[in-house]
Amino acid sequence: MRARARAGAFAALGILLLAVSLPSVAFDIEAMPTPALQKRYNGLVHELRCMQCQNQSIADSPVGLAEDLRRDVREQLIAGKTDEQIRESMVARYGNIILFRPPFQAGTAWVWIAPFVFLLFGVFVGVRIVRKRTALVAGDDSDVDKDEPPR
Amino acid sequence: MSRFLLPAVVFLALSGVLYVGVVHSPNKSTMQSALLGKPVPAFSLPVLGNPGSTLSNTQLAGRPWVMNVWGTWCVACREEHEVLLAIGRQNALPLVGLNWKDEDDAAKEWLQQLGNPYSVVAVDRDGRTAIDFGVYGAPETFFIGADGFVHYRHVGPMTEDVWQREFLARLPKGGLQ
Numbered sequence: 442m443r444a445r446a447r448a449g450a451f452a453a454l455g456i457l458l459l460a461v462s463l464p465s466v467a468f469d470i471e472a473m474p475t476p477a478l479q480k481r482y483n484g485l486v487h488e489l490r491c492m493q494c495q496n497q498s499i500a501d502s503p504v505g506l507a508e509d510l511r512r513d514v515r516e517q518l519i520a521g522k523t524d525e526q527i528r529e530s531m532v533a534r535y536g537n538i539i540l541f542r543p544p545f546q547a548g549t550a551w552v553w554i555a556p557f558v559f560l561l562f563g564v565f566v567g568v569r570i571v572r573k574r575t576a577l578v579a580g581d582d583s584d585v586d587k588d589e590p591p592r
Numbered sequence: 593m594s595r596f597l598l599p600a601v602v603f604l605a606l607s608g609v610l611y612v613g614v615v616h617s618p619n620k621s622t623m624q625s626a627l628l629g630k631p632v633p634a635f636s637l638p639v640l641g642n643p644g645s646t647l648s649n650t651q652l653a654g655r656p657w658v659m660n661v662w663g664t665w666c667v668a669c670r671e672e673h674e675v676l677l678a679i680g681r682q683n684a685l686p687l688v689g690l691n692w693k694d695e696d697d698a699a700k701e702w703l704q705q706l707g708n709p710y711s712v713v714a715v716d717r718d719g720r721t722a723i724d725f726g727v728y729g730a731p732e733t734f735f736i737g738a739d740g741f742v743h744y745r746h747v748g749p750m751t752e753d754v755w756q757r758e759f760l761a762r763l764p765k766g767g768l769q
Contacts, residue, residue, distance in 0.1 A: 492728035492729075493728055493729055505693055505719065506719070506722075506723075506727075506728060506729075509693075509718070509719040509720070509722075509723055510723065513720075513723055532626065533626060533630075534626060534627070534633075534723060534724060534725070534726040535626055535726045535728070536623075536624070536625075536626035536726070538623070
């Protein structure tokens with residue numbers, strides 16, 4: 442019974458992951474001239490935010506502005522710009538918000554640090570609870586297991 | 593008592609963080625332009641209804657001007673048009689239209705039917721100049737100072753209030769000249 446429930450849970454998880462990882466629709470008609478450029482292009486368009494529909498990357502968005510930004514990335518790549526230069530040019534025009542991975546700066550440091558602070562806090566609370574419980578068990582002299590045969 | 597103290601502190605701290613987040617969340621209409629305090633992007637674009645002539649940023653240099661990004665496909669642009677007409681009549685400073693990803697004929701028809709508030713309309717057919725201005729949705733309106741720097745960007749329909757408070761207020765005292 443339990444095994445079946447577990448299998449069911451795994452199946453549900455599998456379906457969920459499949460739904461999440463559905464391949465992004467390719468809106469591009471033009472391919473990049475070389476496979477190396479194509480690879481960099483694919484990387485860049487997935488890390489730039491579509492400013493009109495803010496939870497999609499410009500790779501995933503069909504709106505005109507995303508199309509224009511993809512063209513901009515393509516042209517800059519062909520012009521020989523580095524990935525870093527292209528990211529910088531986007532930030533110069535749209536601000537850090539266009540990057541899904543904001544840079545580590547004074548203003549954005551908390552975005553990067555906060556998860557670890559929360560994790561540390563969670564560990565701290567967890568350890569405290571376990572310690573308290575352990576102390577309770579150690580000091581417990583009511584013999585609950587009296588009736589059980591010695592192992 | 594002390595077992596409630598820590599959760600209470602955590603709860604209050606989290607409430608504080610979330611409150612600040614909600615109050616200061618980057619509202620789409622107040623998102624700051626990355627261009628503020630930077631030179632106006634260079635452009636050279638054809639002028640609507642005047643084949644052969646172009647408008648460039650250098651032609652506008654030396655005095656404050658306003659650029660309004662619009663398109664006939666943009667619903668909110670129709671909404672702000674009356675305000676723009678009133679602004680155009682004030683003639684306080686040049687109101688440059690940036691016709692964004694539009695058709696020339698549709699744009700001309702729009703201006704004929706609704707009235708033309710602009711001193712001049714530049715045609716950004718493929719949207720390159722709009723990207724350089726960091727435009728993400730029409731209408732957007734920019735104030736460019738006499739120094740050639742971007743001083744302000746308003747996202748969304750222009751209103752009389754915004755025009756007074758954020759645009760006219762940026763003009764040097766005593767108006768132009």
